[in-house]
Amino acid sequence: xxxxxxxxxxxxxxxxxxxxxxxxxVNVYYGDNHALHGVSLDINKHQVTSLIGPSGxxxxxxxxxxxxxxxxxxxxxxxxxxxxxxVDIYGPSVDEVLLRARVGMVFQKPNPFxxxxxxxxxxxxxxxxxxxxxDDLDEIVLTSLEKAGLIKEVQDRLHSSGTxxxxxxxxxxxxxxxxxxRPDIILMDExxxxxxxxxxxxxxxxxxxxxxxxxxxxxxxxxxxxxxISQRTAFxxxxxxxxxxxxxxxxxxxxxxxxxxxxTGRFG
Amino acid sequence: xxFYPLLxxxxxxxxxxxxxxxxxxxxxxxxxxxxxxxxPHQFGLYVVIWALVPPVILSxxxxxxxVAPLQIEAGTLRQIDQVVFPVLLLLAxxxxxxxxxxxxxxxxxxxxTIEGLVYVILILASIISxxxxxxxxxxxxxxxxxxxxxxxxxxxxxxLNWSPQTALRADQVGSSGAFGSVPLFxxxxxxxxxAMCVAVPLGLLSAVxxxxxxxxxxxxxxxxxxxxLAGIPTVVYGFFAALTVGVFFRDLGDSLGIDVVSESALxxxxxxxxxxxxxxxxxxxxxxxxxxxxxxDGSYGLGATKSETIRKVxxxxxxxxxxxxxxxxxxxxxxxxxxxxxxxxxxANLTANPLQAVTTVTVQIVGLLVGDQExxxxxxLAAFALALVLFIVTLCLNVIALMVVRKYREEYD
Numbered sequence: 001x002x003x004x005x006x007x008x009x010x011x012x013x014x015x016x017x018x019x020x021x022x023x024x025x026v027n028v029y030y031g032d033n034h035a036l037h038g039v040s041l042d043i044n045k046h047q048v049t050s051l052i053g054p055s056g057x058x059x060x061x062x063x064x065x066x067x068x069x070x071x072x073x074x075x076x077x078x079x080x081x082x083x084x085x086x087v088d089i090y091g092p093s094v095d096e097v098l099l100r101a102r103v104g105m106v107f108q109k110p111n112p113f114x115x116x117x118x119x120x121x122x123x124x125x126x127x128x129x130x131x132x133x134x135d136d137l138d139e140i141v142l143t144s145l146e147k148a149g150l151i152k153e154v155q156d157r158l159h160s161s162g163t164x165x166x167x168x169x170x171x172x173x174x175x176x177x178x179x180x181x182r183p184d185i186i187l188m189d190e191x192x193x194x195x196x197x198x199x200x201x202x203x204x205x206x207x208x209x210x211x212x213x214x215x216x217x218x219x220x221x222x223x224x225x226x227x228x229i230s231q232r233t234a235f236x237x238x239x240x241x242x243x244x245x246x247x248x249x250x251x252x253x254x255x256x257x258x259x260x261x262x263x264t265g266r267f268g
Numbered sequence: 269x270x271f272y273p274l275l276x277x278x279x280x281x282x283x284x285x286x287x288x289x290x291x292x293x294x295x296x297x298x299x300x301x302x303x304x305x306x307x308p309h310q311f312g313l314y315v316v317i318w319a320l321v322p323p324v325i326l327s328x329x330x331x332x333x334x335v336a337p338l339q340i341e342a343g344t345l346r347q348i349d350q351v352v353f354p355v356l357l358l359l360a361x362x363x364x365x366x367x368x369x370x371x372x373x374x375x376x377x378x379x380x381t382i383e384g385l386v387y388v389i390l391i392l393a394s395i396i397s398x399x400x401x402x403x404x405x406x407x408x409x410x411x412x413x414x415x416x417x418x419x420x421x422x423x424x425x426x427x428l429n430w431s432p433q434t435a436l437r438a439d440q441v442g443s444s445g446a447f448g449s450v451p452l453f454x455x456x457x458x459x460x461x462x463a464m465c466v467a468v469p470l471g472l473l474s475a476v477x478x479x480x481x482x483x484x485x486x487x488x489x490x491x492x493x494x495x496x497l498a499g500i501p502t503v504v505y506g507f508f509a510a511l512t513v514g515v516f517f518r519d520l521g522d523s524l525g526i527d528v529v530s531e532s533a534l535x536x537x538x539x540x541x542x543x544x545x546x547x548x549x550x551x552x553x554x555x556x557x558x559x560x561x562x563x564x565d566g567s568y569g570l571g572a573t574k575s576e577t578i579r580k581v582x583x584x585x586x587x588x589x590x591x592x593x594x595x596x597x598x599x600x601x602x603x604x605x606x607x608x609x610x611x612x613x614x615x616a617n618l619t620a621n622p623l624q625a626v627t628t629v630t631v632q633i634v635g636l637l638v639g640d641q642e643x644x645x646x647x648x649l650a651a652f653a654l655a656l657v658l659f660i661v662t663l664c665l666n667v668i669a670l671m672v673v674r675k676y677r678e679e680y681d
Contacts, residue, residue, distance in 0.1 A: 067569065069565065069568065069569065072564075072565075072568055074483060074484065097568075097571055097572070097573050098571060099571070100568060100569055100570065100571040101570065101571030102571075104569065104570065105565075105569035105570075106569075107562060107565060107566065107569070109562055111560070111562035111563055111565065111566040112566075113563060113566065113567070113581055113585070114563075114584070114585050115584070123567070123570060123572075123580065123581075124570040124571065124572075127570070127571070127572050127573075127576050127580070128571060174566065177566075177570065178569070178570065181570055181571060
């Protein structure tokens with residue numbers, strides 16, 4: 001595995017996109033269960049990287065290593081090196097709580113807090129003290145909603161409950177909530193799996209716009225989605241990375257037989 | 269014939285019916301051309317139902333007749349009771365048996381009869397518990413109406429003086445009682461308030477610790493320990509309050525130069541609060557656990573700390589449920605009797621000072637009904653009036669609490 005990862009680093013697609021996250025030999029254990037086996041992967045800045053693979057292949061586990069969400073699971077243990085801008089995020093100097101402000105996350109099922117739309121978006125800025133006064137906070141909330149493409153639909157009812165929105169709107173609210181903390185990186189764990197095709201299209205469009213300013217890593221079960229929105233793709237299988245590369249290349253001429261089998265629908 | 273021989277005969281008859289029924293069913297079913305027929309034991313049960321239901325209904329009717337006795341001579345009545353009734357019963361059983369066995373054939377829908385009986389039994393079970401409640405309320409109501417015939421409502425609800433000692437005979441001293449219930453209700457509220465001040469913070473914080481911080485191993489050990497508190501009989505809490513806590517507070521007061529009576533409201537309230545802690549904590553525990561993990565993840569994912577997540581997401585989300593739990597605990601505290609009987613005072617003081625003795629509604633009800641009493645004196649009837657008011661208060665609290673809890677549950681389903 002490590003050898004292949006070295007190759008991937010070399011055939012990096014766009015020279016102007018530097019590496020923002022670099023992971024080397026990451027292993028994850030849930031108790032006795034060895035969930036990730038020596039995964040090495042580089043994530044380029046301001047690109048969409050998608051992680052694909054069959055259920056249980058470890059792609060979500062890998063994603064949750066990047067903002068140390070796995071720390072909230074008691075039995076979970078992570079080894080290896082995960083560098084964010086050259087700093088080991090599992091190192092002693094890193095506070096995982098502050099890390100998560102920099103590496104935002106959007107979950108599979110929309111999970112707005114049972115608060116108003118405004119309070120949902122203002123939650124992050126409030127706890128991190130990003131706004132000095134009410135006007136600042138309003139500004140952050142409105143721009144976040146605008147960036148998430150939700151502002152037109154909710155501007156008249158900012159103070160009604162976030163749980164009253166439709167599924168797709170809820171998911172964009174969760175994206176706005178993540179954006180409000182001004183992260184560099186946004187992790188998305190199958191963000192469209194609970195949405196209908198129209199809502200999915202909106203979220204995909206949004207992801208495409210967001211990559212101008214954010215680095216996005218998305219776990220998805222839909223290969224079409226990975227092909228549509230991502231620049232780079234990593235294929236996971238049984239807790240290992242089988243193949244990584246430019247999305248176009250991976251989907252048109254995969255080098256590994258397992259990748260070929262998966263993308264042509266022979267398994268998974 | 270007396271009851272037990274009759275019962276044994278009935279059971280024997282139905283057993284015989286079961287045996288014959290299933291045997292006949294086995295024969296007829298075997299000859300049947302139908303592909304799927306009821307199983308032989310279902311036919312047996314069918315016969316048993318026909319054998320037992322008629323005598324049960326007859327007995328029920330007979331029992332009701334005896335509540336309102338017929339105008340018959342005693343000798344004849346005994347004869348009916350000893351001879352006619354058992355004979356009728358056995359005849360009904362025999363007829364049922366015969367009829368049922370005769371009817372057995374593969375096309376008979378015995379399943380419908382059996383399921384129908386199960387349905388009736390289930391309905392009866394729930395009706396009995398509902399009727400019991402209605403009966404209790406009605407008996408309280410009638411006695412209360414009688415009480416208000418003797419004591420004006422305005423005195424009972426607004427009177428500030430409670431001294432229910434009425435004389436048994438007219439020539440005794442102090443024959444006039446005072447039935448102002450205000451001091452009792454303020455006493456109850458004071459003790460309940462003190463109990464909640466103890467139980468809500470401790471119960472809630474321990475629930476937060478158990479759900480959010482404790483490791484699963486620790487939880488597995490400590491949670492049952494906490495729930496042992498709920499299993500202690502209240503009478504034990506009562507003498508703990510009376511002999512240990514009350515004395516402790518009095519001595520503490522003495523050393524500080526404050527006058528604390530040994531049956532102070534404080535002691536009773538604190539011990540009652542301890543009793544309610546597991547109640548609050550285990551209800552809040554369930555409610556906090558019911559807050560979806562996805563909300564916690566969402567909060568952590570935005571870089572919130574654990575305590576921020578608990579304060580700003582989990583507790584607000586669980587708040588309606590916690591309010592419901594607290595209301596249930598309040599109604600529990602208001603109705604609690606044994607602790608206050610042992611630890612609180614008996615004199616009806618109208619005071620808000622927790623260091624003095626107060627009395628509660630439940631203590632007074634016990635006091636009014638203990639000892640030799642006429643059941644139509646104002647003193648005894650006052651107990652029913654108090655009980656009715658208490659019942660209405662706790663019922664309202666329970667209904668509100670359950671509505672709040674239910675509404676909250678629906679939100680995440």
